[in-house]
Amino acid sequence: MTTILETVRLVKRFAGLTATDDVTFQLEEGHIHALIGPNGAGKSTLINQLCGNLLPDGGKIMLGGHDITRLGPAARVALGLGRTFQVTSLLGEFTVRQNLGVAVQARRGHNMRILDRLSARSDVWQETDELLAASPLGRRSEIVVDDLSHGERKQLELLVSLAGRPKVMLLDEPMAGLGHAESQEMVEVLKTLRGKVTILLVEHDMDAVFALADRISVLVYGRIIMTGNAQEVSSSAEVREAYLGTEGEPC
Numbered sequence: 239m240t241t242i243l244e245t246v247r248l249v250k251r252f253a254g255l256t257a258t259d260d261v262t263f264q265l266e267e268g269h270i271h272a273l274i275g276p277n278g279a280g281k282s283t284l285i286n287q288l289c290g291n292l293l294p295d296g297g298k299i300m301l302g303g304h305d306i307t308r309l310g311p312a313a314r315v316a317l318g319l320g321r322t323f324q325v326t327s328l329l330g331e332f333t334v335r336q337n338l339g340v341a342v343q344a345r346r347g348h349n350m351r352i353l354d355r356l357s358a359r360s361d362v363w364q365e366t367d368e369l370l371a372a373s374p375l376g377r378r379s380e381i382v383v384d385d386l387s388h389g390e391r392k393q394l395e396l397l398v399s400l401a402g403r404p405k406v407m408l409l410d411e412p413m414a415g416l417g418h419a420e421s422q423e424m425v426e427v428l429k430t431l432r433g434k435v436t437i438l439l440v441e442h443d444m445d446a447v448f449a450l451a452d453r454i455s456v457l458v459y460g461r462i463i464m465t466g467n468a469q470e471v472s473s474s475a476e477v478r479e480a481y482l483g484t485e486g487e488p489c
């Protein structure tokens with residue numbers, strides 16, 4: 239197995255609180271690796287350090303053999319790191335297909351200023367339509383973003399990120415705010431990505447985590463207390479105790 243992303247003894251402090259406490263973990267290429275833990279465990283803080291929104295106070299982060307610890311977010315994206323679910327970058331008055339076309343065009347390095355320029359590039363549209371064909375959103379390709387449901391927007395944000403062809407995707411709670419049916423559809427979409435892109439998934443929905451994850455790491459008070467498969471994690475007394483000591487429910 240090849241490690242594509244790893245942290246070594248990563249530390250992040252906020253005033254008196256150690257939000258990431260000596261976190262060492264490896265993300266193996268091709269895996270969907272879930273990160274779970276109670277509220278306040280430090281999951282978002284870890285993701286924010288991986289994508290470069292926060293700089294750690296100690297330790298290092300390696301991506302594909304590069305030390306990215308001190309790089310800014312854009313340099314990390316250039317090295318293959320993708321993420322979604324920050325502030326939306328979608329263009330509300332444009333269609334699903336146009337939004338995705340802009341993302342494909344941007345990755346190809348073409349001038350991304352003007353959509354009518356885009357219409358001239360059949361290679362861009364071909365790639366855009368291939369991405370759409372592999373997604374439930376393919377049925378909605380001519381709908382403008384403002385008319386999409388919340389779940390559809392989240393799917394489009396995911397597709398837009400994938401158009402950048404990242405090696406690793408960081409997903410911080412992609413099911414947040416979704417209804418049951420929408421969550422299930424998102425699980426199906428994420429399943430289609432297995433083996434194509436490596437994913438670090440922070441998620442509260444344990445059904446989704448167990449359906450998707452090859453490996454699960456459990457973070458409690460800034461520390462990874464165990465990493466294992468779904469069966470190992472769900473039967474661990476240590477994990478259960480950690481959750482009982484906090485909120486009772488794994489999330």
Ligand SMILES: Nc1ncnc2c1ncn2[C@@H]1O[C@H](COP(=O)(O)OP(=O)(O)O)[C@@H](O)[C@H]1O
Binds near residue numbers: 255257276277280
């Ligand atoms: N910018 C910040 N300033 C101060 N404290 C923060 C900041 N961000 C997060 N924290 C604290 O760090 C801890 C971890 O938070 P967070 O990473 O958001 O946890 P999670 O995503 O697992 O719920 C929490 O106690 C939180 O209050």
Ligand SMILES: [Mg+2]
Binds near residue numbers: 281282283
């Ligand atoms: Mg969080």
